[in-house]
Amino acid sequence: MNLATLRKLIFEKNLPAMLRLDGQARHLYRSAFATSAGASGVLALLARGPSRADAIASHMGLDAGQLPAVEAWLECGVKAGELARRDGRYRLRGRLSRMLADGGNATLGALFEEVSRYHYDAILQAPQRLRSAQRYTLADQDGVLIARASRILEPLVEEAVDWAFAALPASNASVLEVGCGAGHYLGYMLSRRPGLRLVALDFQQEVADAARQVLAMSGWSGADVAVEHADILAFDTTERFDLVTLHNNIYYFGGERRAALLRKVRSLLKPRGRLLLTTSCRGGSAAIAALHLWWKLSEVTDGLPERGAMRQMLREHGFDAVEDKRVLPGESYFAFLAGSA
Ligand SMILES: C[S@@+](CC[C@H](N)C(=O)[O-])C[C@H]1O[C@@H](n2cnc3c(N)ncnc32)[C@H](O)[C@@H]1O
Incomplete structure (x- = not known):
């Protein structure tokens, strides 16, 4: 040169x-x-x-x-x-x-893949997607990958489960887990309360299959557990539960569907039953901001809830005694425990 x-x-x-x-x-x-x-x-x-x-x-x-x-x-x-x-x-x-x-880092690998595939794409594509009104759909996500990446939250969700379990009846308790993903919390709940009646559902067939497999592999298949492939909004049962859990999936429901979800969950509770809801809320780290963006660009459009708005919405839908706690110090990740009168 x-x-x-x-x-x-x-x-x-x-x-x-x-x-x-x-x-x-x-x-x-x-x-x-x-x-x-x-x-x-x-x-x-x-x-x-x-x-x-x-x-x-x-x-x-x-x-x-x-x-x-x-x-x-x-x-x-x-x-x-x-x-x-x-x-x-x-x-x-x-x-x-x-x-x-390193096989021991499988969850981190799934998380990194979620960041590269979905968070990065959302940030990169936002202006063009907004201009062309081209919304993400659930089909754009690999449900099994998301379920694997969600395992990073296990210690936080388990702490929230222990919080809710403290108020469960001492015997014949029943739990409905909505959107169970790969089913890791099912085994945790059974280990905390052997003899628990547990119904889990997920509306993605391959995810519900994965949950059944996880349960069978961890030796819980003989327990009183049913894993169903179902949409909670269309779920038809006469059974009522002491606790309904919704972990990391409130943002799959937007607008009227979010309200319908809370009404539905409430209708499935026994008197004095409770809802445990764990979720990232707006206002956290870059990862939470990107997750919120992906959902804002999706068909659901609502994105992550705000902490105060989530509490308010629970009250508006018939839950009283709404408590919440930040499960991860410094991060906008919350557990909400709401009783039904
Ligand atoms: C991010 S994953 C979380 C999975 C699991 N709860 C966890 O925390 O690891 C959200 C799950 O909710 C499920 N889901 C979303 N909408 C649903 C609906 N209407 N009925 C049942 N499951 C639903 C999805 O299929 C997905 O597996």
Whole structure:
């Protein structure tokens, strides 16, 4: 490069800023590569040892004709610093990929994938989606991935469950879990109160199936538990419950449906029964702001509730003695416990 070109790059194209931007872009490349390599099982494969491109392609279920494109994708991983290549074999190199490849970090991996796939997309697409009125639908989300990522909240939800269980009748207690996701709280509740009558439902078939599997694998299938594939708003039963739980799903219901949900839940409670609702509320971290944005851009449009508005809404729908607590200090994540008169 001659001096005149260098001078143009420095003074006309702001080379120092360009180099700083390059560092930012590298973060994006790293994140995109690590996310897709994690989701396609390539990180787990490389965690077992170095692999050639053709073995990686076959592990991904791709045929030889797609090998050049797979090599181009792996090259992005190498250039971003997430992979290394030696003698035609790829191995894990970057800290991010090594962390996500660790089986013990599966929940963090799902969370990172949720951030990369949905939060990042919502922020990137918001202006264009708003202009074109193109709304996200539930079909845009992988329900099983969301259920896996939601496991990061387990300690918080479990604390909230203990709070609600303190007021459960000593015997013959019954719980309805609405939107049970992968069903991890079902086992927790059974372990806290063996003999509990438990009905769980989720309106995504594959998610309800996953919940049944989790229960069977953890040895609870003989307990008094039913997992149903159902929409709570259409759920038909004569049974009444001491406690209904709604964890991390109030924002799946907007407008009149949110009101209908609360009326429905209340109608399913025994006298003096209670509702336990856990949710992120507006006003928290960047992750909560992005979650709120995704739901604002969705067909549901309401987004996350505000803490005060949530309390008010519970009262308006026949719940009295509404209590709430911030379950994670410093974060806008709340548990609401509401009694029905
Ligand atoms: C973010 S996930 C949370 C899952 C679980 N409660 C947890 O905290 O890990 C929300 C779940 O609510 C379920 N859901 C949403 N709307 C529902 C409805 N109308 N009836 C039943 N389940 C519903 C979704 O299918 C999804 O599995």
